[in-house]
Amino acid sequence: MTLFSTGTDYEALAAHFRPLFARIAAGAAEREHTRTLLHDAIQMLKAAGLGTVRLPREKGGWGASLPQLFQLLTELAEADANLPQALRAHFAFVEDRLNQPDSPQRDRWFRRFLDGELVGSGWTETGSVRIGDVLTRVTPGEQGWTLQGEKFYSTGALYADWIDVFARRSDNQRDVIVLVSTHQPAVTREDDWDGFGQRLTGSGTTRFADAQVEPDHVYDFTTRFRYQTAFYQHVLLATLAGIGRAIARDGAAGVAARERIYSHSNAGASRQDAQVLQVIGEITSHAFAVEATVLRATHSLQSAYEAHLSDDDGALQAINDRAEAEAGQAQVIASELVPRAATALFNALGASDTRAGKALDRHWRNARTVASHNxxxxxxxxxxxxxxxxxxPTGIWQIGRGGADR
Incomplete structure (x- = not known):
């Protein structure tokens, strides 16, 4: 039986999570200021079932559509922009399982998700690796498979029970996805991500020293869901849209509470100053435009999901091309407007609002970091x-050292 996650009551879904999002938002500035990792927030989200939002209702999940998932992640990003990105690999692997035929193995993964288990990322290798090379190797053996290698940008790995690793088989040189448990000493995770933004996403180094892998947890890369690149981008788009909402929120609250004015201002209070109100209006409009654009693009992604069982390859290609192109168009808009809004925010505030304790600079740093992906x-x-x-549009792509002839 084919089960599709085509939508649920969004207000009921959001109402379940919004009190938790509010608790997360209340501590976001302090966590940023002290660089406190998100273990507590992740545990709360796991307990609330966020990782099961896309599972079909018949399998115990919410049955949310992709537009609803990314709308919810936008609300989460408004609370703390690190969280949707930290969960990016989890939702991608859930999506991959949704695109596979129903089977006992798939049901085992669904049960793990229902139990709160999360998946992190392990795809990118740094250093002198050339484009197309994969140094991380998985090797079959009589006692099971083993994984050897090192990854950076391991987003979410610090919080994960499993890591979704891009590797190469040592026996036949095929590229595969390996799901490896983090609950073994052969997997080490380091908190060494030192980017100026998205500092709490757990995106550092992960090492595999003959880590144990179940044979059923090795998947040929060619079976990966077709719209994966657009899907990954949509998590970043929802993050940018949420940052935009947070900028508008913090700008409005800052102006409403501000008592000090300049001698050459236009009114006796900032909340009545026409120029300051214009800044807030522009920021709010930029955030609105980004969120509307991102939400619009999610519908073509849903179409790609619903069409994945079609045997009409030409139609599938067209649907997936549109999903990729619309994600790209949304990225062009969001990458321009959200960092701009994060800078304009300070035109409505004062020098005191640049103090580190307020952590308002995180909005620009986070937006610029997210916008630097892809x-x-x-x-x-x-x-x-x-x-x-x-x-x-470009679907699957890699990054690495180029040759002199490129």
Whole structure:
């Protein structure tokens, strides 16, 4: 039986999580200021069942559609922008399982998700690795499979029970996805991510020293769900949209509470100053435009999900191309407007609002860091090539050292 997650009552879904999001938001500035990792927030989200939002209702989940998932992640990002990105690999692996045939193995994963188990990321290798090379190897053996290698940008790995690892089989050189348990000494995770933004996403180094892997947890990469690149991008888009909402929220609250004014201001209080109100209006409008654009793009992603069982490859390609292109268009808009709003925020406030304890600078730092993923200049080029020449946007891509002839 084919089960689809096509939607639920969004207000009921959001009402379940909003009190938790409010608790998370209340401590966001302090966590940023002290660089306190998100273990407590993650545990609360696990207990509340956030990781099961996309599971079909018949399997114990909420049955949320992709637009509803990303709307919810936008609300979570408004509370703390680190959290949706930290959970990015989890939702992607859930999505991959949703695209696979119903089976006892898939049900085992669903039960793990219902028990609160989370998946982190382990795809990127740094250093002198060339584009196309994969140094992380998984090796079959009589006593089971073993994983050897090192990953960086291991987003969410510090909080995860499993890590979704991109590796190469040592026997036949095929690229695979390996799900490896973090609850073994052969897996070490380091909190060494030192980016200026998204500092609490748990995106550091992960090492595998002959880590044990169940044979059933090795998946050929060619079976991965087709719209994965757009899906990963949508998590970042929801994060940017949530940052935009947080900027508008903090700007409005800061102006409403501000008592000090400048001698050459336009009113006796900032909340009555027409120029200050204009700044807040523009910031709020930018946040609104980004959220509307991101939500619009999620519908083509839902279409790609609902079409994944089709045997019409031409139609599938067209649907997935549109999902990728619309994600790219939303990225162009969000990457421009959210950092701009984060900078403009301080035009409505004062020098006292730059104090480290308020951590308002986190909005720009987080937005700029998220916007630096999957370079937007190449997305814009892809969109133009798709619109003018009908060329499919770039789907699967890699990063590494290029040759002198490139």
């Amino acid at each position: 370079p937007v200049i190449y997305k814009a080029r892809d969109i133009g090539d798709w619109k003018v020449n009908g060329k499919s």
